Amino acid sequence: xxxxxxxxxxxxxxxxxxxxxxxxxxxxxxxxxxxxxxxxxxxxxxxxxxxxxxxxxxxxxxxxxxxxxxxxxxxxxxxxxxxxxxxxxxxxxxxxxxxxxxxxxxxxxxxxxxxxxxxxxxxxxxxxxxxxxxxxxxxxxxxxxxxxxxxxxxxxxxxxxxxxxxxxxxxxxxxxxxxxxxxxxxxxxxxxxxxxxxxxxxxxxxxxxxxxxxxxxxxxxxxxxxxxxxxxxxxxxxxxxxxxxxxxxxxxxxxxxxxxxxxxxxxxxxxxxxxxxxxxxxxxxxxxxxxxxxxxxxxxxxxxxxxxxxxxxxxxxxxxxxxxxx
Numbered sequence: 001x002x003x004x005x006x007x008x009x010x011x012x013x014x015x016x017x018x019x020x021x022x023x024x025x026x027x028x029x030x031x032x033x034x035x036x037x038x039x040x041x042x043x044x045x046x047x048x049x050x051x052x053x054x055x056x057x058x059x060x061x062x063x064x065x066x067x068x069x070x071x072x073x074x075x076x077x078x079x080x081x082x083x084x085x086x087x088x089x090x091x092x093x094x095x096x097x098x099x100x101x102x103x104x105x106x107x108x109x110x111x112x113x114x115x116x117x118x119x120x121x122x123x124x125x126x127x128x129x130x131x132x133x134x135x136x137x138x139x140x141x142x143x144x145x146x147x148x149x150x151x152x153x154x155x156x157x158x159x160x161x162x163x164x165x166x167x168x169x170x171x172x173x174x175x176x177x178x179x180x181x182x183x184x185x186x187x188x189x190x191x192x193x194x195x196x197x198x199x200x201x202x203x204x205x206x207x208x209x210x211x212x213x214x215x216x217x218x219x220x221x222x223x224x225x226x227x228x229x230x231x232x233x234x235x236x237x238x239x240x241x242x243x244x245x246x247x248x249x250x251x252x253x254x255x256x257x258x259x260x261x262x263x264x265x266x267x268x269x270x271x272x273x274x275x276x277x278x279x280x281x282x283x284x285x286x287x288x289x290x291x292x293x294x295x296x297x298x299x300x301x302x303x304x305x306x307x308x309x310x311x312x313x314x315x316x317x318x319x320x321x322x323x324x325x326x
Contacts, residue, residue, distance in 0.1 A: 032048075
């Protein structure tokens with residue numbers, strides 16, 4: 001192996017480069033024999049276990065040293081990398097020093113650094129050349145555009161372009177037969193179930209001429225709570241106090257509009273209390289309205305409650321109050 005340029009890896013030497021690889025049982029092993037390729041762009045380290053064995057490759061890098069110097073002014077600073085530039089004046093001396101050190105990893109790192117620096121300078125020159133070509137092209141483009149504008153090129157070309165008359169062309173018509181409609185599958189008629197309705201007899205219809213308004217059953221009757229058999233009775237319902245048993249006309253919880261007392265408004269004994277000399281607020285249908293308004297004829301208002309007519313005295317109180325509202 002030594003005759004072919006291979007050197008044996010020695011773990012005790014600092015400058016020896018380790019080439020590791022992964023075996024089948026997912027463990028890491030180290031190659032016994034190592035060889036170096038110092039090509040210009042990317043130096044590599046080759047490793048193998050012997051003759052007719054697989055060869056493994058990896059990038060060749062130098063081993064780090066403990067406590068590098070970056071700021072000590074009395075010594076060489078390790079971040080002063082300009083000494084390794086490919087065009088440095090001491091390039092030959094640097095190469096001689098690298099050969100004397102015998103550190104193959106350090107020599108490979110310097111070779112890679114010089115190649116990358118040269119590539120960076122070449123790219124900078126390419127960008128500079130492209131910038132100059134771009135500026136030259138823009139100047140020529142502006143100069144040519146000025147000649148076209150002063151020569152009235154767009155107007156001449158546009159006028160000539162619109163002078164052409166395109167021939168009439170009949171658009172092609174595509175005649176296609178309508179496809180036959182697909183057969184509609186028969187559907188089973190959907191049967192609907194009508195829920196059972198429970199009907200009951202409502203209030204009687206309003207007659208043409210009811211005897212008295214309160215005897216008409218429209219909107220004044222309600223149904224009582226069901227009994228043991230589920231039947232309901234029609235009872236009067238008061239919309240004023242929300243109580244069954246009487247209607248709104250006979251409700252005793254109403255506040256009188258005329259005298260502001262708690263009794264039926266249509267049986268108020270002194271409804272003209274709110275009247276004035278120029279206006280009467282009591283309707284003519286009121287029970288105690290009388291022939292004229294006592295407030296407008298200077299009649300004593302305390303005696304008005306005794307001026308009921310004979311017809312009103314013959315009626316019941318609830319009948320009189322309902323009849324007076326119509």
